[in-house]
Amino acid sequence: MLFCKSNRELFTKPVIKREAVAALTTFFTAAYIIFVNPDILSLAGMDRSALIVVTCLAAAAGTIILGVVANVPYMMAPGMGLNAFFTYTIVIGRGVPWQTALGVVFISGLMFFILTILGVREKVILAIPKSLRLATPVGIGIFIAFIGLKNMGLVVSDEATLLTLGRFSPTVLIALAGLFIIAVLELLKVSGSIIIGIVVCTLIALLTGNVSLPQSYVSMPPSIAPLFMELNILDALQISLLSSLFAFMYVDLFDSLGTIMAVSSQAGVITEQNTIPRLGRILAVDAIATMIGAVLGTSTTTTYIESSSGVAAGGKSGLTAVFVGILFLLAIFFVPLISIVPSYATAPALVIVGFYMMREVKKIDFDHFDEAMPAFLTLILIPLTYSINVGIMFGFLSYFVIKVLLMKFSDINWVLVVITILSMVNLLVL
Numbered sequence: 001m002l003f004c005k006s007n008r009e010l011f012t013k014p015v016i017k018r019e020a021v022a023a024l025t026t027f028f029t030a031a032y033i034i035f036v037n038p039d040i041l042s043l044a045g046m047d048r049s050a051l052i053v054v055t056c057l058a059a060a061a062g063t064i065i066l067g068v069v070a071n072v073p074y075m076m077a078p079g080m081g082l083n084a085f086f087t088y089t090i091v092i093g094r095g096v097p098w099q100t101a102l103g104v105v106f107i108s109g110l111m112f113f114i115l116t117i118l119g120v121r122e123k124v125i126l127a128i129p130k131s132l133r134l135a136t137p138v139g140i141g142i143f144i145a146f147i148g149l150k151n152m153g154l155v156v157s158d159e160a161t162l163l164t165l166g167r168f169s170p171t172v173l174i175a176l177a178g179l180f181i182i183a184v185l186e187l188l189k190v191s192g193s194i195i196i197g198i199v200v201c202t203l204i205a206l207l208t209g210n211v212s213l214p215q216s217y218v219s220m221p222p223s224i225a226p227l228f229m230e231l232n233i234l235d236a237l238q239i240s241l242l243s244s245l246f247a248f249m250y251v252d253l254f255d256s257l258g259t260i261m262a263v264s265s266q267a268g269v270i271t272e273q274n275t276i277p278r279l280g281r282i283l284a285v286d287a288i289a290t291m292i293g294a295v296l297g298t299s300t301t302t303t304y305i306e307s308s309s310g311v312a313a314g315g316k317s318g319l320t321a322v323f324v325g326i327l328f329l330l331a332i333f334f335v336p337l338i339s340i341v342p343s344y345a346t347a348p349a350l351v352i353v354g355f356y357m358m359r360e361v362k363k364i365d366f367d368h369f370d371e372a373m374p375a376f377l378t379l380i381l382i383p384l385t386y387s388i389n390v391g392i393m394f395g396f397l398s399y400f401v402i403k404v405l406l407m408k409f410s411d412i413n414w415v416l417v418v419i420t421i422l423s424m425v426n427l428l429v430l
Contacts, residue, residue, distance in 0.1 A: 015319070019073070022315030023323030026075050028192035030306035033059065033077045034331055034338060035198055035346045039151075040083045041299060044091040044098040047226040049339060053332045054224050054296045060328040062289030062301045067321025070281040073310055074263055075324050076289050079255055079302035080353050081140040082248065084147060085388045086299040090244050093386055101244075102294045103236025108248040109290030109300070116283045124253070127415035131364055132395050135375035136251065138361045139382030139391050145354025146383050151347035152176070171344045174204050179348035186352065191309055194349045201345035214336035221332040227297025243426035246419075247389030252300050256286045259303045263311060305356075370406055374399035393423035 038051035055078055062076030090101045115124065149155040152175035158164035166172060178201035185193030205211045264276045286303060293301040310320055331338070361379070366372040378395030382388050400420040403411045
């Protein structure tokens with residue numbers, strides 16, 4: 001066992017109580033995904049009620065499997081950033097049907113599973129320049145925050161300046177109130193601050209007549225038939241979608257491994273040799289969960305940094321993960337209540353998530369231009385082009401060109417060369 005010494009210790013009453021408390025902490029810290037993921041993916045033309053159920057099922061399946069197979073107190077769910085990439089870049093931006101986009105997600109999960117089994121997944125990440133690894137989540141963070149500000153109505157389009165400040169309508173004021181509530185609760189280190197903010201926004205909207213109560217609060221889950229097994233794998237094999245497949249894999253690679261390292265560090269399980277016990281199992285489950293999520297009908301499933309809140313609350317084993325998964329399963333019976341939450345109530349969550357992702361910018365070495373410029377192009381082009389893969393590709397291309405012109409060939413490896421060639425080809429055919 002990774003955290004507990006024996007099965008007997010794992011199932012004593014004090015341990016079960018501790019793991020249950022940790023699970024509740026993790027769940028309420030990350031439950032915002034139940035509201036936010038359907039809001040984002042429904043813009044791709046997918047059924048919102050089915051998405052609520054699918055989001056819960058994908059989170060439950062990945063989390064429970066992770067707890068049983070790897071025995072770690074981590075949570076999995078459809079990833080933020082990856083869902084935005086799915087909707088805004090692939091479906092809306094490139095006009096790809098959401099069924100085909102789900103096929104791309106499935107293939108990326110399958111390829112990750114193969115790379116994990118071969119033991120090369122960690123080696124690939126180490127071959128990619130640190131500046132580009134850091135710039136990607138920063139760019140995605142800005143992108144997500146921008147989407148949040150637009151959904152709030154605080155930022156609107158303008159013919160003269162492209163973007164401008166929106167009017168302070170009642171819904172904008174409600175969203176701003178939610179943003180400040182979450183910010184203050186985060187400052188006070190209150191667990192579940194994001195979900196509290198979403199609930200408060202929804203309550204204000206109810207009191208002001210901007211939304212109505214559902215006819216029932218609890219019901220049998222809506223059918224997932226509009227999404228289940230709707231993925232189109234054959235169409236996803238098009239060469240034109242190669243860049244999207246790479247972007248899914250690239251973002252998920254750093255998102256998963258970075259989160260696992262951060263939570264494992266907090267849990268105190270990283271060895272003196274800087275290795276994480278059962279990392280291979282964790283990464284394998286991550287890939288399997290992505291394939292399961294694609295079959296169910298959602299974007300890439302990944303490990304959540306919010307798992308650290310459960311670890312801080314005492315979570316030490318896979319029992320925490322199993323309890324979290326059960327809570328997600330219970331949530332599917334509250335779809336009528338969840339469905340009334342308006343998009344402007346979930347928008348502040350996007351801004352807060354974007355803020356946390358952007359904090360990585362301080363780790364980028366801006367004192368060395370040859371490292372900073374590719375990183376800058378990556379993080380700035382992701383939101384400006386509404387495309388994560390375009391920002392990533394420009395980052396790799398600029399890094400390669402600058403290093404070649406400076407004759408710093410020692411900074412170039414075969415992984416970088418392959419990605420640069422693929423980036424060049426894909427930019428030419430976009």
